[in-house]
Amino acid sequence: MSLQLGRNQFGSIDNIGKVLSRVEANALLNEWVLNNRLKLHMSQVAGLMAAWAHEKLNLPEDQCWKWEMAGLLHDADWDQWPDQHCKKIIEHLESLQIDPEIIRAIASHGPVHFGVEPETDMDKMLYAFDELSGLIHAYSLMRPEGYAGMELKGVKKRLKEKTFAANVSRDDIQDACQRADIELDFLITFILKHQANFQLPE
Ligand SMILES: [Fe+2]
Ligand SMILES: [Fe+2]
Numbered sequence: 001m002s003l004q005l006g007r008n009q010f011g012s013i014d015n016i017g018k019v020l021s022r023v024e025a026n027a028l029l030n031e032w033v034l035n036n037r038l039k040l041h042m043s044q045v046a047g048l049m050a051a052w053a054h055e056k057l058n059l060p061e062d063q064c065w066k067w068e069m070a071g072l073l074h075d076a077d078w079d080q081w082p083d084q085h086c087k088k089i090i091e092h093l094e095s096l097q098i099d100p101e102i103i104r105a106i107a108s109h110g111p112v113h114f115g116v117e118p119e120t121d122m123d124k125m126l127y128a129f130d131e132l133s134g135l136i137h138a139y140s141l142m143r144p145e146g147y148a149g150m151e152l153k154g155v156k157k158r159l160k161e162k163t164f165a166a167n168v169s170r171d172d173i174q175d176a177c178q179r180a181d182i183e184l185d186f187l188i189t190f191i192l193k194h195q196a197n198f199q200l201p202e
Contacts, residue, residue: 003087004115010090010107011100018099019065025072026201032089033079040200041134046071047198048129048191049122057121070105070126072201086114112172118179128176128187131168136191138165147196155188 020028033039049071053064077088086106093103101122108116108123109130118124139158140147158164159173177184 002113003083003085004113005087005090005107006115008116010103011094011098013100015097016099016101017062018097019062019069019102020096020098022065025069029072029076029201032076035079036200038075038079040198041137042072042075043201044133044137044195044198045074045126045129048133048194049125051194052125052129052190066099066102067105067122067125070102070122071129073102074106074109074126074130086110110172111175118176121180124176124180127172128180128182129191131172131176132187133191133195135159135165135168135173136188136195138168140196147192150192152185152188152192155192156185 029039029042033042046068050064050068053059053067059067073089073093074086076086076092078085081088086109090103090107093106101120104116105118105120105122105126107114108118109126111117111127118127135158136150136155139155140150143150159170162170173184177187180187
C-alpha cells in the first residue's frame with residue numbers, strides 16, 4: 001500500500017525542540033495502535049534509534065529522545081488507518097506543533113511509498129532500521145531460543161530466502177544502507193546487540 005505525500009516540507013521551524021513527553025508519546029501509541037505486534041515493532045525501532053543517537057553519534061539526551069520519538073511513532077496510523085499511512089500521523093504531529101525533524105523522519109521512512117527522500121541522519125537511520133529490524137524480529141520468533149545466540153550469519157541466510165518474511169523489502173534494506181553509507185553487516189550486528197532488550201511501552 002502506497003500513499004504519495006506529494007510534498008517535501010513538514011512541520012514548522014518555529015517548533016524546533018518541541019516534543020511530546022515519553023508519557024504523552026506512549027499514550028498516543030497506545031490509543032492509535034491496538035495490535036501488540038505492531039506496537040512492539042515500533043518500540044524496537046524506537047530503541048534502535050535511541051541507541052544509535054547515543055552510541056554512534058553521542059548526541060545529548062534531548063536529541064536522542066527526538067530520534068526515539070520518531071521511531072516510536074513512525075507507524076502509528078498503520079494499524080487503524082492503513083490507507084492513510086503515514087499521512088495521518090504526520091498531520092497529527094503537525095497539529096500538535098511537534099519538531100519538524102521528527103515529522104520529516106517519519107514522512108521519509110519509505111521513500112518509494114511516500115515519495116519523500118530521506119535527507120538527515122535521523123531520516124536515513126529510521127529508514128535503515130525499519131525493515132531490517134522487522135526481519136530480525138521475525139527470525140527470533142521462529143527460533144526456539146528467540147534472540148539468544150542469534151548470529152549475523154543466520155540473519156544473512158534469512159535475508160537471502162525470499163520466502164522468509166516475504167513482506168520485508170530486501171530492496172529497501174539495500175537502498176537504505178547505501179543512503180546511510182553503512183555496511184549491511186554492521187547494521188545487522190548493531191541490531192542484534194540491542195533489539196532483544198526492547199519491550200512494549202507502558
Ligand atoms: Fe511504515
Ligand atoms: Fe515500521
